[in-house]
Amino acid sequence: MEPIKFKGQAGEYFGIWIVNLLLTIITIGIYGAWAKVRTKKYFSSNTEIDGHSFGYHATGWQILKGRILVALVSLAFFLGAIFTSAVGELAGGIYVIFVFILAILALPWIVNNALKFSARMTSYRNIRLNWRGTYGQTLFIYYVTPLLSIISLGLLIPLVTKYYFNYYAKGHYYGTSGFRTDASTNDFFRGALRSGALPSLVILYFLIIYMVVIRWEAISYVMEYPNRIEDAMAAEFVGLSFLIPVLIILVVFTNFIFRIMSRNILLNSLALANKEDKEISVKFGSDLNPFRYLWIIISNSFVAVITLGLMIPWTQIRFYRYLCFSTKTEITGDMDKFLDSEKSRLSAFGEEYAEMEGIEAGI
Numbered sequence: 001m002e003p004i005k006f007k008g009q010a011g012e013y014f015g016i017w018i019v020n021l022l023l024t025i026i027t028i029g030i031y032g033a034w035a036k037v038r039t040k041k042y043f044s045s046n047t048e049i050d051g052h053s054f055g056y057h058a059t060g061w062q063i064l065k066g067r068i069l070v071a072l073v074s075l076a077f078f079l080g081a082i083f084t085s086a087v088g089e090l091a092g093g094i095y096v097i098f099v100f101i102l103a104i105l106a107l108p109w110i111v112n113n114a115l116k117f118s119a120r121m122t123s124y125r126n127i128r129l130n131w132r133g134t135y136g137q138t139l140f141i142y143y144v145t146p147l148l149s150i151i152s153l154g155l156l157i158p159l160v161t162k163y164y165f166n167y168y169a170k171g172h173y174y175g176t177s178g179f180r181t182d183a184s185t186n187d188f189f190r191g192a193l194r195s196g197a198l199p200s201l202v203i204l205y206f207l208i209i210y211m212v213v214i215r216w217e218a219i220s221y222v223m224e225y226p227n228r229i230e231d232a233m234a235a236e237f238v239g240l241s242f243l244i245p246v247l248i249i250l251v252v253f254t255n256f257i258f259r260i261m262s263r264n265i266l267l268n269s270l271a272l273a274n275k276e277d278k279e280i281s282v283k284f285g286s287d288l289n290p291f292r293y294l295w296i297i298i299s300n301s302f303v304a305v306i307t308l309g310l311m312i313p314w315t316q317i318r319f320y321r322y323l324c325f326s327t328k329t330e331i332t333g334d335m336d337k338f339l340d341s342e343k344s345r346l347s348a349f350g351e352e353y354a355e356m357e358g359i360e361a362g363i
Contacts (some may be wrong), residue, residue, distance in 0.1 A: 001285045001328035008046040010314040012052040017313040034060030104358040108138035133171035158188035185268040195257035260290035280333030288326040
């Protein structure tokens with residue numbers, strides 16, 4: 001397998017970034033839509049698979065329309081809240097509940113349209129990507145699976161993660177050919193066990209320290225000074241106040257590692273096959289290292305802060321380059337034949353996409 005190539009350079013991208021920043025400030029944010037398009041096009045055009053780069057076809061006006069629509073809808077809801085509150089407290093409360101329910105029901109629809117727009121604006125070798133997720137499936141991913149995680153006290157997180165990643169992959173199409181993955185539930189459960197091994201040892205270490213040192217010292221103190229139990233309880237509380245943040249950090253760290261491992265599991269089982277010729281296919285792979293990934297994030301943040309943001313282009317290039325380098329592809333068969341057959345099918349499929357253009361969403 002060959003890693004995805006990224007030819008972008010920090011110095012070159014800095015010129016685009018600084019112009020985008022200045023024009024966005026001068027236009028009070030309006031140019032931000034065009035700035036996003038310029039950034040997307042730069043990264044897409046410099047990302048190559050098998051010697052061919054990606055294309056990004058959205059326009060600044062399309063992005064701006066989506067943002068204007070979001071602003072108008074938000075303004076309408078805000079004015080509605082003011083009006084209903086003026087009518088009475090009960091009316092205001094009912095309105096808030098109505099807006100909340102409407103937002104919950106609208107979220108899957110917004111996500112699907114945003115993902116469809118993002119996919120349709122991306123191409124490879126003149127063939128557009130597509131998104132075919134459904135409202136019901138997205139609603140299930142966003143609301144039902146998190147509920148399962150909570151009810152199971154986190155035990156079903158690997159299963160939920162499998163649904164989450166697999167749905168995102170299988171919902172995307174290249175022309176009219178869908179992606180497929182054979183990642184099993186067991187793969188994600190094994191990934192969860194591996195990602196939690198090191199943090200579990202650290203948690204066990206601190207628990208032993210707490211039980212052997214802090215707890216035992218408190219008990220010994222009470223036995224020696226029975227009338228000063230409050231002091232022992234205060235000392236134990238200090239120990240717990242130190243232990244709890246450590247546990248929270250380790251839980252967050254474990255989840256971070258598991259997300260990276262889940263990405264590897266998905267991509268290592270991901271493939272794209274030509275429907276008419278099974279011998280023509282594209283296989284994917286990933287060897288993203290969670291510790292190096294975390295180091296890049298931390299060091300990038302440090303560099304951006306100490307340079308007052310001027311090194312942000314360098315950090316973005318560095319991060320994206322590592323993602324590309326860690327993502328592999330293997331093309332089997334005549335790719336041109338694959339593309340030709342898909343082009344003829346794509347003409348019948350059409351180039352239509354939803355009007356919810358430019359709204360940010362991710363799954």
